[in-house]
Amino acid sequence: LDRCSLLPIDHFFLFSKRVITPAGIISASVEIDNGKVVSILERQEAPSKEINGVPVMDYGNAVVMPGLIDAHVHLNEPGREEWEGFVTGTMAAAAGGVTSLVDMPLNSFPTTTSSELLKLKLASAAEKLMVDVGFWGGLVPENAANLTILDELLDTGALGLKSFMCPSGINDFPMTTGQHIQVFFQEAALPVLAKYGRPLLVHAEKEQPGVKSSQVDKDPRLYSTHLESRPNSEQEAIRELLDVAKDTAPGGKAEGARVHIVHLSDADESIQMIKKAKAQGLNVSVETCTHYLAFSSDNIGDGDTRYKCAPPIRSELNRKKLWSAVNDDFFDLLSSDHSPSPSDMKLPEEGDFMRAWGGISSLQFVLPATWTAGIPHGLTLEKLSNLWSRGPAKLANIYSSKGSLEPGKDADIVVWDPESSFVIDENYTIFHKHKLTPYAGQTLYGRVIATIVRGQHVYQEGHHATQPCGKVLLAKSTS
Numbered sequence: 001l002d003r004c005s006l007l008p009i010d011h012f013f014l015f016s017k018r019v020i021t022p023a024g025i026i027s028a029s030v031e032i033d034n035g036k037v038v039s040i041l042e043r044q045e046a047p048s049k050e051i052n053g054v055p056v057m058d059y060g061n062a063v064v065m066p067g068l069i070d071a072h073v074h075l076n077e078p079g080r081e082e083w084e085g086f087v088t089g090t091m092a093a094a095a096g097g098v099t100s101l102v103d104m105p106l107n108s109f110p111t112t113t114s115s116e117l118l119k120l121k122l123a124s125a126a127e128k129l130m131v132d133v134g135f136w137g138g139l140v141p142e143n144a145a146n147l148t149i150l151d152e153l154l155d156t157g158a159l160g161l162k163s164f165m166c167p168s169g170i171n172d173f174p175m176t177t178g179q180h181i182q183v184f185f186q187e188a189a190l191p192v193l194a195k196y197g198r199p200l201l202v203h204a205e206k207e208q209p210g211v212k213s214s215q216v217d218k219d220p221r222l223y224s225t226h227l228e229s230r231p232n233s234e235q236e237a238i239r240e241l242l243d244v245a246k247d248t249a250p251g252g253k254a255e256g257a258r259v260h261i262v263h264l265s266d267a268d269e270s271i272q273m274i275k276k277a278k279a280q281g282l283n284v285s286v287e288t289c290t291h292y293l294a295f296s297s298d299n300i301g302d303g304d305t306r307y308k309c310a311p312p313i314r315s316e317l318n319r320k321k322l323w324s325a326v327n328d329d330f331f332d333l334l335s336s337d338h339s340p341s342p343s344d345m346k347l348p349e350e351g352d353f354m355r356a357w358g359g360i361s362s363l364q365f366v367l368p369a370t371w372t373a374g375i376p377h378g379l380t381l382e383k384l385s386n387l388w389s390r391g392p393a394k395l396a397n398i399y400s401s402k403g404s405l406e407p408g409k410d411a412d413i414v415v416w417d418p419e420s421s422f423v424i425d426e427n428y429t430i431f432h433k434h435k436l437t438p439y440a441g442q443t444l445y446g447r448v449i450a451t452i453v454r455g456q457h458v459y460q461e462g463h464h465a466t467q468p469c470g471k472v473l474l475a476k477s478t479s
C-alpha cells in the first residue's frame with residue numbers, strides 16, 4: 001500500500017465536464033501516469049469505469065484545475081514552529097487545493113539568508129511536506145553587499161530573493177532601505193539575479209516620518225488607528241523601487257533581472273506607477289492577496305485584530321479598484337501572505353491593533369475566498385486559475401513542470417465545486433496550527449473535493465494521505 005496517496009494507483013484517468021486547460025475549459029478525460037499528465041482528450045461523457053483496465057475517476061461537473069501555487073507563505077519552521085510549521089501548513093495547503101507553495105525566508109529562526117541556512121531549512125522540512133515546497137532566500141543588509149553569499153544561496157536552490165523596505169516585524173530580518181536596494185541592484189542585478197534568472201521580491205512599504213507618533217493618542221482598538229498609521233505607505237517605496245528597476249527593460253543595463261512587488265494593497269497611485277513601468281518595458285511583476293480582495297476597512301470591527309496585516313486592508317472603494325485591476329489583467333498573480341502567529345499574539349482580548357501581530361492566517365481558504373469575493377466582479381474560472389497557478393509558477397520559474405494542465409507536466413490538480421458552499425464554523429476542520437482567522441464564520445463558495453500532487457491523491461473530502469510525500473522545489477543551479 002502506497003501511503004503517499006489515498007488512491008494508491010499510479011495510472012488512472014480523471015473525467016470532468018470542466019477541465020481548465022491553457023486552451024480553455026473543456027469536457028475531457030485527463031490521463032495521469034507516474035505523476036505526470038499523459039494526455040488530455042476532449043470527450044462529452046465520462047468513459048466507462050475503466051479504459052483498457054486503467055481506472056477512471058468520474059468527477060462529473062466538478063472543476064478539474066491545476067493545483068494552486070501559493071508563492072507567498074510563512075511556515076515559520078525551524079525556530080517558530082509553534083506559529084505554524086511544515087506539517088500543519090502543508091496539510092492546510094492540501095485541504096485548500098494548494099499543491100505547491102513557496103516559503104518566505106523570515107519568521108523562521110534562523111532566517112534563510114545563506115546557503116547554510118537554506119540547507120537547515122531543507123533538513124527541517126524533510127518528511128513533513130504534504131505538498132511541494134520551494135524557498136525564497138532573504139536579502140538583508142548583512143548579505144546585500146556580499147555577492148558570494150547571495151550566489152551560494154541561489155546556487156543551493158533558493159527560487160529568488162526577498163527583502164523588506166520597512167521593519168519586518170521580526171528583529172532578525174532587518175529592513176533593506178531604498179539605498180541598500182539601489183546598491184544591491186547596481187552590484188548584483190547582473191551577476192546574481194540575471195545570472196540565475198531569479199526575481200527579487202520586495203515588501204514595498206515605507207514608514208512615513210512622524211505618522212506613527214501622531215497615532216499614539218488615538219484609540220488602538222479602532223481599525224482606523226492602524227490604517228491611518230500607514231496611509232500612503234506603499235507609494236513612496238514603490239516609486240524608489242521602480243527607479244532602481246528602470247534598467248531591467250530590454251536593452252537596459254540590468255536586462256534579465258526581475259523585480260516583483262508582493263502584496264499590493266494600494267489601488268491608486270501605486271497601480272498607476274506600476275502600470276507605467278510595465279508599459280515602459282520594465283521587468284516588474286506584482287501580486288495582491290486574497291484578503292485585500294475579500295475585505296475592506298469599512299467592515300472591520302473595533303478590536304478585531306484578526307484583520308491586522310501590512311500593508312493594511314484599505315477602504316471598500318480601494319477594494320473595488322483592486323477588482324477592476326484584476327479584471328484589467330494588471331496583477332501577475334495572487335498569493336495568501338499566510339502569516340499566522342499564536343492566537344495570543346493577536347491580542348484578541350485587548351484588541352490592540354498597534355501591538356497585535358501583523359499577519360493574516362488564510363492558507364486553507366484562499367481558493368474559496370478568492371472565488372467567493374470574485375463572483376460579484378465577474379471573475380472567471382480561467383482567470384482564477386491563471387492568477388493562482390500560471391502566474392506564481394512563472395514567478396518561481398517552475399512553469400516548465402507546474403502551473404498548467406498539459407501533457408508532460410506534473411499532475412498537480414485540484415478538483416473542486418465552485419457552486420457548493422460551506423460555512424467555516426466549529427464543525428469545519430481548520431488545519432492551520434492556530435484557528436484564529438478572519439474567514440471564520442464566513443460562508444464560502446468552492447468546496448475542495450480532492451487535491452492531487454504529482455498524481456497522488458493527498459487530500460480527499462476531509463482526509464489526508466497518511467504519509468507526507470511532498471518534495472522540496474529547488475531551483476536548478478547554473479553550474
Ligand SMILES: NC(=O)N[C@H]1NC(=O)NC1=O
Nearest residue numbers: 168169309310339358359
Ligand atoms: N513578518 C511577516 O510575516 N510580515 C507579514 N505580515 C504582514 O501582515 N505583512 C507582512 O509582510
Ligand SMILES: [Zn+2]
Nearest residue numbers: 203262263310
Ligand atoms: Zn510582506
Ligand SMILES: [Zn+2]
Nearest residue numbers: 072104337339
Ligand atoms: Zn509575507
